[in-house]
Amino acid sequence: MAFDKLELNEIEVWDGNHAAAQALRQAQVDVVSAYPITPSTAVVEGYAKFKADNLVEGEVVMVESEHAAMSGCIGAAAAGGRVATATASQGLALMAETLYQASGMRLPIVLNLVNRALAAPLNVNCDHSDMYMVRDSGWIQFDAFNAQEAYDLNLIAFKVGEDHDVRLPVVVNQDGFLTSHTAQGLHPLSDDDAYNFVGEYKPMNDMLDFEHPVSHGIQTEEDWHFEHKARQHADTMNIVPAKIDEAFAEFERISGRKYNHIEKYDMDDAEVCVVCMGTSVETAREVAKEMREKGIKAGVIGIRVFRPFPFADISEALKDLKAVAVLDRSAPGGAAGALFNEIAGSLINTDTKVLLSGYIYGLGGRDLTKKHLVDLYTELQANADAGKLLTQQQQFIGVRGPKLAFL
Amino acid sequence: MLEIRWHSRAGQGAVTGAKGLADVISTTGKHVQAFAFYGSAKRGAAMTAYNRVDDKPVLNHEKYMEPDYVFVIDPALVYTSDVTVNGKDNTKYIITTHLPKDELIKAQPKLEGKEVYTVDCITIANETIGRPIPNTPMLGAFMKISEMYDIEFFKESMKRILKKLPQKIVDANMIAIQRAYDEVK
Amino acid sequence: MSKQQGWDEFEIGAMLRSFDGKIDECPAFTPQRDRNYSQNSSHVASVADWRLIKPVYNKDYCIDCQFCWVYCPDVSIISRDKKMIGIDMDHCKGCGVCVEVCPTNPKSLLMFPEQADEETEIASWPTKDEKEE
Ligand code: SF4
Ligand code: SF4
Numbered sequence: 001m002a003f004d005k006l007e008l009n010e011i012e013v014w015d016g017n018h019a020a021a022q023a024l025r026q027a028q029v030d031v032v033s034a035y036p037i038t039p040s041t042a043v044v045e046g047y048a049k050f051k052a053d054n055l056v057e058g059e060v061v062m063v064e065s066e067h068a069a070m071s072g073c074i075g076a077a078a079a080g081g082r083v084a085t086a087t088a089s090q091g092l093a094l095m096a097e098t099l100y101q102a103s104g105m106r107l108p109i110v111l112n113l114v115n116r117a118l119a120a121p122l123n124v125n126c127d128h129s130d131m132y133m134v135r136d137s138g139w140i141q142f143d144a145f146n147a148q149e150a151y152d153l154n155l156i157a158f159k160v161g162e163d164h165d166v167r168l169p170v171v172v173n174q175d176g177f178l179t180s181h182t183a184q185g186l187h188p189l190s191d192d193d194a195y196n197f198v199g200e201y202k203p204m205n206d207m208l209d210f211e212h213p214v215s216h217g218i219q220t221e222e223d224w225h226f227e228h229k230a231r232q233h234a235d236t237m238n239i240v241p242a243k244i245d246e247a248f249a250e251f252e253r254i255s256g257r258k259y260n261h262i263e264k265y266d267m268d269d270a271e272v273c274v275v276c277m278g279t280s281v282e283t284a285r286e287v288a289k290e291m292r293e294k295g296i297k298a299g300v301i302g303i304r305v306f307r308p309f310p311f312a313d314i315s316e317a318l319k320d321l322k323a324v325a326v327l328d329r330s331a332p333g334g335a336a337g338a339l340f341n342e343i344a345g346s347l348i349n350t351d352t353k354v355l356l357s358g359y360i361y362g363l364g365g366r367d368l369t370k371k372h373l374v375d376l377y378t379e380l381q382a383n384a385d386a387g388k389l390l391t392q393q394q395q396f397i398g399v400r401g402p403k404l405a406f407l
Numbered sequence: 408m409l410e411i412r413w414h415s416r417a418g419q420g421a422v423t424g425a426k427g428l429a430d431v432i433s434t435t436g437k438h439v440q441a442f443a444f445y446g447s448a449k450r451g452a453a454m455t456a457y458n459r460v461d462d463k464p465v466l467n468h469e470k471y472m473e474p475d476y477v478f479v480i481d482p483a484l485v486y487t488s489d490v491t492v493n494g495k496d497n498t499k500y501i502i503t504t505h506l507p508k509d510e511l512i513k514a515q516p517k518l519e520g521k522e523v524y525t526v527d528c529i530t531i532a533n534e535t536i537g538r539p540i541p542n543t544p545m546l547g548a549f550m551k552i553s554e555m556y557d558i559e560f561f562k563e564s565m566k567r568i569l570k571k572l573p574q575k576i577v578d579a580n581m582i583a584i585q586r587a588y589d590e591v592k
Numbered sequence: 593m594s595k596q597q598g599w600d601e602f603e604i605g606a607m608l609r610s611f612d613g614k615i616d617e618c619p620a621f622t623p624q625r626d627r628n629y630s631q632n633s634s635h636v637a638s639v640a641d642w643r644l645i646k647p648v649y650n651k652d653y654c655i656d657c658q659f660c661w662v663y664c665p666d667v668s669i670i671s672r673d674k675k676m677i678g679i680d681m682d683h684c685k686g687c688g689v690c691v692e693v694c695p696t697n698p699k700s701l702l703m704f705p706e707q708a709d710e711e712t713e714i715a716s717w718p719t720k721d722e723k724e725e
Contacts, residue, residue, distance in 0.1 A: 013430040013439060106605035124445070167604055178468050182442035183426045185433040205607050213610040213619065220606070228606065230599040279468035286466040367470040 003057050005191045012188055016147040016179035019186060020086065020112045020172070021046025023154035025056050026194035029110075030081035030201070033061040033072025035091065038124045039176040040114035043086035066091040070098035070109075077107035077169075078216045080206025082158065084109065088176055089116035092130045096137070102169045103138030104228065105216055108161035109169040110154060111139070115278065115329075116176040117364040125365020126176040128277060128329040131306065132338045138232055140170040140240060141306040145263075145281045148186035150174040152257060155189070158198045159247040166243050167204060168236065173306070175278040177365065182279075193254055236308045244305060261310035263302040264317060266292065270299030272380035273318065275343060276327035277303050280361075280368050287373035296381045303339065311346040318343070319352035322384035325376055327397075329362045336394060336407060355383050358407075361397035372397050408465075411549075412474040413456035414484045415542075417449060421456040421480060424542030428549075431556070431564040432460050440465040453481075453488055478549065479503055480528055480541040491517045501548050501591065503528040503541055508592060524552050526591035535583040536576065543569075547584035548591035558588050608632040634683075639666065643686030645703045647679055648713050654700040660690035676700075697721055 006025075014022065020043045024032065034044040048060045061072045066087050077083045087095055092113060102109050115131050117123040131141065142157060144150040150172065157170035174180055189197070205214050220228060241261065248259040265285045267273065274284045281302030291298035301317060303310070318324050328337025336344070340358035347354065359376065362368050376397065383390055392405035411428075415421030422443045429439035443456040457472055459465045473493045479485050479502040490500065499522045504511050508525050512518045526548040528541030536543075543565065550561050562581050569577045603609075611619070612630045619627055629635040656676055661669040668684040670677050679690075691701045698718045 011433055013426065013433045104606050177445070182440060183429050184440050184465065185438060205605055210618065211614045213615060215608045215610060216606065218606045218608050227599040231604060234599065235604070282466040283468045369469045369471045370467065
């Protein structure tokens with residue numbers, strides 16, 4: 001090969017952005033088409049640096065907007081390349097139209113979404129409103145809780161998305177700053193192991209296959225559109241989960257790190273539980289352990305695969321609990337939180353008696369402290385003891401001013 | 408769990424310092440975390456960076472911290488921001504200043520009764536590296552106060568971390584680290 | 593393509609194949625009639641019945657400028673070696689754009705009723721329009 005490899009240490013101290021860039025390097029991405037935006041910039045910058053240092057053979061395409069960035073990715077993917085990019089927040093908003101093109105065209109692009117609040121007011125810090133904004137865009141969505149997982153899930157994303165039975169684009173979410181700019185020790189794979197796991201890119205219906213000319217981006221109207229969308233949903237529901245399982249299993253074989261559609265911590269005998277995403281999952285794990293010392297049987301569930309949503313796993317894990325809090329890091333805009341809704345949807349029509357409450361927290365990077373979580377578990381235990389919700393169904397954590405509660 | 412909070416101005420290298428420290432500590436088998444609060448993200452704006460160190464994986468991602476050590480690498484921040492916020496009784500403060508300790512405490516009474524150490528990282532950096540980048544000298548002072556590692560081991564480790572810089576700059580940083588180690592009071 | 597196909601009966605992606613099977617040579621080098629167009633190609637769908645009026649080509653005035661070939665929205669101008677040779681009446685929809693863009697005087701393409709006889713119209717082709725100059 002015409003490029004150099006890197007010797008990595010057993011433990012590297014990387015932040016989430018650098019971890020993602022290293023994964024793109026190891027996957028030998030052909031094209032990164034991007035328009036950098038805080039806090040995702042260093043993913044693209046890192047890949048461009050690898051390119052400048054002759055550590056990758058790919059192309060970095062700098063474009064004039066995020067809309068063009070994803071359009072470039074779509075073109076490159078349709079042409080038959082392994083393609084990735086990164087964005088956040090407003091950048092994703094501008095990209096949104098093209099995300100639907102990518103999934104509808106069944107192009108396996110990997111998008112590092114470094115979760116950031118959406119303006120107004122302008123804010124560069126973490127919340128999940130960008131992740132939620134494109135939750136119905138037809139992309140597979142993974143969520144990393146730390147830098148190690150951002151690295152691992154990037155490799156897994158190529159493996160899953162590029163499978164010819166899947167052929168769907170994949171978002172790898174990580175918390176802006178809290179993961180993207182937080183350095184922690186992680187265990188990277190060697191360049192060879194990582195590339196062998198991801199595998200050589202196998203094109204499908206690529207425009208550069210001159211022996212089989214194809215037209216991409218066709219128009220359908222009422223006569224065909226529904227069938228296309230139905231096919232996409234059916235594949236996402238019927239095929240993707242098992243493909244993710246396969247990739248998780250193979251990744252565990254080579255790395256020793258096991259991933260699941262939902263990650264369960266201290267759930268075996270749990271009576272109360274917090275369900276959340278991103279770095280909050282880890283902070284909650286630590287608090288749950290401390291709550292157990294106080295006699296509260298606390299557990300945590302982190303959503304690893306946000307799309308396709310793991311309905312069956314969730315209802316199985318939660319149905320026998322007494323009280324569950326669902327944490328949504330996005331302004332709900334006149335509804336219950338999106339994750340709350342999915343969890344409620346997983347539990348309805350079962351005979352569960354679990355008490356479900358939703359909490360809006362952490363908007364614009366507002367700190368979720370251990371103290372907040374201690375109070376939350378205490379409230380859950382009170383609900384469990386009373387056998388009913390003692391509060392309204394939707395509350396806010398960590399916002400100044402009079403207490404907010406709805407529903 | 409060892410927790411450190413850095414007070415700095417954007418551009419003075421607190422994030423690089425915090426990540427460098429994490430990198431060194433990580434090679435000794437401990438688990439590390441280094442992050443920062445960027446605020447308005449403008450060069451010169453006050454900012455804070457953080458280190459967490461533990462024998463087990465660091466899961467806590469809250470930004471709230473009751474630090475064991477507070478590093479102040481810009482001399483003005485001790486007056487314009489509260490460097491003692493969320494401090495514990497035994498929190499140690501290593502503060503960049505040209506003042507003797509008693510004068511500093513007189514000028515900032517909040518430091519009264521605290522375990523305060525002073526070192527002039529700005530002057531050291533100016534005289535060695537040639538630029539007011541006070542992050543590596545602060546780590547030299549920290550090695551002295553914390554007795555975390557032998558200073559020679561620490562300098563060797565920092566050489567590895569700084570290896571992409573020109574040799575002249577690396578050497579200057581080594582002198583700066585050693586001077587701060589020797590001069591912190 | 594049959595409109596009765598269900599969601600599970602077609603290839604994934606918003607993608608259609610132009611040809612059935614493998615193409616050995618660049619299609620541009622293969623005459624249209626020899627190309628193995630797939631059922632998904634608009635080549636197999638005639639729009640002749642869309643026409644109420646049709647273009648008639650008079651080669652006596654044509655300067656082979658290729659304007660009609662460039663502008664025809666349905667690729668129905670047949671051109672070989674940069675020479676205009678006629679109109680693909682299976683795919684011409686009778687829009688008249690080719691006539692609009694034809695620069696000769698008199699025009700080398702004119703629209704006539706669908707039932708008009710080509711030879712008759714060519715025999716009585718208009719002469720040079722002096723006013724236009
Ligand atoms: S009438 Fe319209 S469709 Fe027919 S050849 Fe002319 S431009 Fe093409
Ligand atoms: S536009 Fe007129 S002159 Fe030009 S090639 Fe066509 S028919 Fe001939």
